Amino acid sequence: MSKAIVISQPGDSSAMQWQDIELAPLGANQARIKHTVVGFNMIDTYMRKGLYPVELPAVLGVEGVGVVEAIGADVSHIAVGDRVAYMTREPGAYAEQRNVDAMRLVSIPDGISDEVAAASFLKGLTVWALLTESYSVKAGDNVLIYAAAGGVGSLMCQWAKALGARVIGVVGSGAKVALAKQYGCDEVINRNEQDILATVKTLTNDEGVQVVYDSLGAATFETSLDCIAPLGSMVSFGNATGAVPPFNILGLAARGSLKLVRPQVFAYVEKREHLERGAAALFDMIQREKMRVEISQRIPMPEAAKAHDTVESGNTTGATVLVL
Numbered sequence: 001m002s003k004a005i006v007i008s009q010p011g012d013s014s015a016m017q018w019q020d021i022e023l024a025p026l027g028a029n030q031a032r033i034k035h036t037v038v039g040f041n042m043i044d045t046y047m048r049k050g051l052y053p054v055e056l057p058a059v060l061g062v063e064g065v066g067v068v069e070a071i072g073a074d075v076s077h078i079a080v081g082d083r084v085a086y087m088t089r090e091p092g093a094y095a096e097q098r099n100v101d102a103m104r105l106v107s108i109p110d111g112i113s114d115e116v117a118a119a120s121f122l123k124g125l126t127v128w129a130l131l132t133e134s135y136s137v138k139a140g141d142n143v144l145i146y147a148a149a150g151g152v153g154s155l156m157c158q159w160a161k162a163l164g165a166r167v168i169g170v171v172g173s174g175a176k177v178a179l180a181k182q183y184g185c186d187e188v189i190n191r192n193e194q195d196i197l198a199t200v201k202t203l204t205n206d207e208g209v210q211v212v213y214d215s216l217g218a219a220t221f222e223t224s225l226d227c228i229a230p231l232g233s234m235v236s237f238g239n240a241t242g243a244v245p246p247f248n249i250l251g252l253a254a255r256g257s258l259k260l261v262r263p264q265v266f267a268y269v270e271k272r273e274h275l276e277r278g279a280a281a282l283f284d285m286i287q288r289e290k291m292r293v294e295i296s297q298r299i300p301m302p303e304a305a306k307a308h309d310t311v312e313s314g315n316t317t318g319a320t321v322l323v324l
Helices: 042-049 114-134 151-162 174-182 196-203 221-226 250-254 272-287 301-312
Strands: 002-007 017-021 030-039 063-071 083-087 097-101 142-146 166-171 187-190 209-214 228-236 259-261 295-300 319-323
Touching (some): 002 301, 017 301, 030 083, 030 114, 042 301, 114 272, 114 295, 114 319, 142 151, 151 166, 151 174, 151 272, 166 174, 166 196, 174 187, 187 196, 196 221, 209 221, 295 301, 301 319
Parallel strands (some): 142 166, 209 228, 295 319
Antiparallel strands (some): 002 017, 030 319, 063 083
16 A cells, blocks of 8 residues: 545645555556655646546646666666656656656666756756757747746756856746846846836847747736747747637737747657657756756645645745655
8 A cells, every 4th residue: 555645526725635545566567666755746736626637536746756666577777776757647646656657767867866856857858848849949049938936937047048048037026036037037027017028029129039938828828929029939838827718820920920839748758768868958957057956845745735735826936846
């Protein structure tokens, strides 16, 4: 038996219950992981609320870090005792133990702690996919990044700066402006006090930015499109303010033949070689100290509801991890 955070129906954080679960027998291509730290991600809240439907009852969580306890008969690239990180499309990480497809597991290099790995693996691979695959950021690009002091945003700003971009961050409070600058932003817009579009136009001499990375969704989608220079790109990758409503594609042509991408990181790491390439790039950024992973909340796994409530309040910065 193992314990896990389980939801039986969509709802608020009260739907999350810490209870016993029974693990299935280990498959030939699987490994059993004893979690030490599990990363919190906004997708966990989308699944909890039913925005992203999951089969119920469900154990939440899509990334974890821990030690390999057992391996299936056909597993050869990892061994019992290895420290590993993983991310999966299917939830199940908010648990003491989990059986995982061994091909999703990546060994954690020495010098990177379990907490840092858990706080950065899915978010860091998301940033890798966004900055190099969804749109390839180039030196000199004007890049607009929302939630610049948040878990994903803080990593993205640092990585984009390392690529040579001019980073314009958007934050939701004055208290986060200084943090966003610490994460590499050249300019920071407080969206509660400043007009995003007018400020972007001023900062870019009316040209606009080459790419927008919008994690807020419904509340900012149209504004984000208006911030983009002709032939630029819109990368809409989150729903923090709700899902983007139906959109007339002709609006892209009217704004200067824009490109619109709605990525999800799992598609970019579906193949093992892509997963390894992204993980290597992420760990290299951390080990070379080009990217600092800020952990703002460390919450015991049984109290995972507290993590959801606090992050959804919009009052956090950096990453949140659940510890066991």
